[in-house]
Amino acid sequence: MARVKVSEAEKVYILHGIRDDLRVDGRSCEDYRHMEVETDVVSNTDGSARVSLGHTAVLVGIKAEIGKPRPLVPDEGYLEFFVDCSANATPEFEGRGGEELGIELSNTLYRVFNNRSSVDLKSLCISAGEHCWVLYVDVLLLQCDGNLYDAISVAIKAALFNTKIPRVHMSSDEEGGKEVELSDDPFDCVRLNVESVPCIVTLCKVGHRHVVDATLQEKACSVASLIIAVTHRGTVTCAKKMGGGSLDPESIFEMTEVRQTTRNDLGFLCVYDVSLVQAGKRVGKALHAPLMKLLQQEESLGKKRQKVGFLG
Amino acid sequence: MAGLELLSDQGYRLDGRKATELRKVQARMGVFAQADGSAYLEQGNTKALAVVYGPHEIRGSRSRALHDRAVINCQYSMATFSTAERKRRPHGDRKSTEMSLHLKQTFEAAVLTELYPRSQIDIYVKILQSDGGNYSVCVNAATLAVIDAGIPMRDYVCACTVGFVDETSLADLCYAEESGGVSSLALALLPRGGQIALVQMDARLHQDHLDTLIEAAMTACKGVSKVLDQVVRQHLQEASTLQE
Numbered sequence: 001m002a003r004v005k006v007s008e009a010e011k012v013y014i015l016h017g018i019r020d021d022l023r024v025d026g027r028s029c030e031d032y033r034h035m036e037v038e039t040d041v042v043s044n045t046d047g048s049a050r051v052s053l054g055h056t057a058v059l060v061g062i063k064a065e066i067g068k069p070r071p072l073v074p075d076e077g078y079l080e081f082f083v084d085c086s087a088n089a090t091p092e093f094e095g096r097g098g099e100e101l102g103i104e105l106s107n108t109l110y111r112v113f114n115n116r117s118s119v120d121l122k123s124l125c126i127s128a129g130e131h132c133w134v135l136y137v138d139v140l141l142l143q144c145d146g147n148l149y150d151a152i153s154v155a156i157k158a159a160l161f162n163t164k165i166p167r168v169h170m171s172s173d174e175e176g177g178k179e180v181e182l183s184d185d186p187f188d189c190v191r192l193n194v195e196s197v198p199c200i201v202t203l204c205k206v207g208h209r210h211v212v213d214a215t216l217q218e219k220a221c222s223v224a225s226l227i228i229a230v231t232h233r234g235t236v237t238c239a240k241k242m243g244g245g246s247l248d249p250e251s252i253f254e255m256t257e258v259r260q261t262t263r264n265d266l267g268f269l270c271v272y273d274v275s276l277v278q279a280g281k282r283v284g285k286a287l288h289a290p291l292m293k294l295l296q297q298e299e300s301l302g303k304k305r306q307k308v309g310f311l312g
Numbered sequence: 313m314a315g316l317e318l319l320s321d322q323g324y325r326l327d328g329r330k331a332t333e334l335r336k337v338q339a340r341m342g343v344f345a346q347a348d349g350s351a352y353l354e355q356g357n358t359k360a361l362a363v364v365y366g367p368h369e370i371r372g373s374r375s376r377a378l379h380d381r382a383v384i385n386c387q388y389s390m391a392t393f394s395t396a397e398r399k400r401r402p403h404g405d406r407k408s409t410e411m412s413l414h415l416k417q418t419f420e421a422a423v424l425t426e427l428y429p430r431s432q433i434d435i436y437v438k439i440l441q442s443d444g445g446n447y448s449v450c451v452n453a454a455t456l457a458v459i460d461a462g463i464p465m466r467d468y469v470c471a472c473t474v475g476f477v478d479e480t481s482l483a484d485l486c487y488a489e490e491s492g493g494v495s496s497l498a499l500a501l502l503p504r505g506g507q508i509a510l511v512q513m514d515a516r517l518h519q520d521h522l523d524t525l526i527e528a529a530m531t532a533c534k535g536v537s538k539v540l541d542q543v544v545r546q547h548l549q550e551a552s553t554l555q556e
Contacts, residue, residue: 042441043357045393055346059440061393084402087387087436088347088363091371094387094436095404138392140438142361143344310352310361311340 006220014221015207024217030283032213037154037291039162039298041309047163050309051155054215055145060137060155064165066180067134069125077124077132079114081106082139083152089144098141105139105148112229112238113137113156118197123190127170131180135163146216149227153200154291160197161295164189198229198237199291201284203276205247210276212283226276230284232292236277247276318477318492326488327356334472334484334532335445337539339453341460341547349461353453356486357443362453364461366433381425383432386415388450390439411447414510418451418471418500421509424464433463444487445473447498447512452536459544467502468540469509472532474499476521481528483535497525501533 006014014024021028033054042048045061052058070078083105085098092098113119124133137159139152167183167190204214204222211218214225223245229238241247298305323330335356344350349364370377377383388411389403402408419435435458437450451471458465475482475494482489490496495515501508508530517525 042359042391042393044396044441044443048393055344057344059391061391063393063398065398082392084392086389086402086438087434088344088350088361088438090346091365091434091436094385094434136392136398138398140391140440142438143346145346309354309359310343311338311354 004216004220006217010217011221014218018206018209018211018218021209023211025215027213029209029211030279032150032287033215035154037158037294038308039158039295040307046165047159047161049155049158049162051151051158052143053147053151053154053213055143056147056151057141057143058148058151058155059140059142060152060159061140062159062163063136063138064133064163065136066126066131066168069129069132073121074129075125076116076121077134078121079110079119079135079137081109081113081137083109083141084139085141085144088142102141105152108149108227108240109137109139109152109156111240112153112198112200115237117237118229118231119160120193120196123192124165126168126180127178130178131170133165135160144216146219147202147213149200149202150213153198153229154287157194157197157199157291158295160192161194161292161299163192165192166190195292196231196233198231199284199287200227200229201280201287202227203280205245205276210279212279226280228277228280228284230281230287232285232288234281234285236281239277318489318494319480319482325482327486329484331480332483332528332531334535335486337452337536339456339540339543341456341543342551347461349457349459349463351453351456351460353449353456355445355449355452355484357441358445358449359440360437360446360449360453361440362435362437362450362457364433364435364454364457364463366461367428367431367463368434370430370432377430377432380429382423382428382430384416384419384423384425384435385432386412386419386435386437386454388412388415388437388439390442390446394439394442411450414447414512415450415454418469418509419454419458421507422455422465422467422469422502423458424466427464433458442487444485444490445498447471448473448484448500448536451500452540455540456543460547467504467507468537469500470503470533470536470540471498471500471510472529472536473497474525474529474532476517476525479521481525483528483532497529499526499529499533501530501537503534503537506530 036052039049046064047062083102085093085102087094203210204225206222224243227240339353341351347363448471455469475496495517497513500510
């Protein structure tokens with residue numbers, strides 16, 4: 001990822017601020033930066049979305065193609081992920097420089113999204129064992145300012161919401177073989193149900209506290225982070241620890257109590273102990289409702305919506 | 313090609329344009345805050361994003377440094393979802409490498425590299441949606457990005473792809489026209505002096521038609537330069553009013 005050099009004095013400053021629930025840009029530990037989501041930006045894909053989270057910009061395009069289902073699960077379709085860390089983000093990604101990060105990101109995305117609890121894969125099946133829809137999800141990283149997983153997962157959810165898969169029906173030709181026919185009407189399409197698609201929340205451990213949506217500077221001060229995929233019901237579908245530091249096991253595994261904050265006379269917050277997973281679940285669950293509301297609002301504007309893209 | 317007429321009897325093309333008409337150009341500079349210069353340009357349905365980093369110290373091997381001028385490093389890549397058929401590799405294939413070299417050659421002619429010895433200027437262009445005239449849209453977007461980065465140039469670099477069909481030159485080809493068997497020529501021009509930075513054609517064309525085709529390309533490029541000039545002036549106006 002793009003590297004930012006942070007001096008020791010800056011690190012101490014950031015650490016002390018986070019300890020008191022005040023980050024460099026004024027947010028609290030569980031606040032996201034300003035997020036912009038727009039769907040249907042690229043017209044020759046079946047679904048697309050653009051997300052900008054602070055200075056991080058991500059563009060996702062989904063193309064649906066007909067392919068052969070996997071032999072172990074003949075009645076399901078599947079998703080293929082490809083993350084392109086483009087040189088636009090930082091010159092270090094030129095040529096093959098961004099490949100390592102891209103492969104790491106796409107492997108995590110496979111684990112989070114390509115299973116039947118996240119996306120209804122059975123609805124992607126056309127005829128069991130022979131034809132199914134394969135959704136090629138292509139993620140394009142345009143600008144890197146920390147918290148890539150969150151931005152990518154929101155973009156994938158928005159793009160899946162926007163995906164229009166053409167309706168097909170099977171017909172048999174003269175020799176008895178089956179043929180797949182696409183319907184002639186370009187507006188006749190199937191939409192995906194994205195209610196249970198999870199969103200990824202990245203929690204970075206800085207000092208003894210955890211922050212959500214860390215910028216590159218805060219990332220440079222943290223030693224370890226935890227990635228949690230949370231659905232709209234608050235179910236954790238996938239968790240992964242990244243980074244070289246260690247996390248306190250008590251803080252990872254569920255701690256049921258949340259010690260109450262007590263403000264003493266000076267107005268400081270006293271011991272405020274929250275487990276990582278609880279925090280992640282809370283933040284993740286809170287992310288889904290406004291996102292779905294925004295997507296549905298955008299959809300309801302229909303053709304009247306003015307497409308802004310990068311021009312705005 | 314049966315069925316589709318590239319130029320109808322009334323003089324209209326496939327998308328309803330006349331022979332010398334350009335597609336609608338919309339552009340914005342300063343799209344990304346982290347890069348030194350960036351621009352987004354749409355020409356019809358072709359959309360390109362250009363980002364410039366530099367001038368900065370040479371990355372990698374010092375032996376590539378030139379003692380009297382800057383090295384220009386370009387990379388052309390396409391998003392995997394940009395074409396109708398999904399593209400498996402964004403860059404690294406032969407066509408992308410060739411395009412990158414063309415872009416490098418074009419900008420070496422325009423940028424005042426003598427002002428920055430021993431340094432490097434990176435120009436990265438990404439095609440988000442491809443509908444013909446990829447090279448031209450890249451050059452136009454990259455010009456705006458270089459201007460946004462504040463790197464001095466001799467002149468705007470404007471490019472256009474033109475084709476020859478039925479004794480007429482068509483300006484600014486779209487994908488359907490490019491793949492419909494038209495002899496296409498891509499031209500990059502520095503409009504004020506009328507100097508050509510790059511000409512590329514790989515189709516058969518009778519030599520009598522070459523002059524008319526190049527003339528048509530130069531006129532189209534001058535049209536593009538007017539639009540780019542307007543975009544730059546508007547951007548400067550917006551930037552300066554905000555700062556006041």
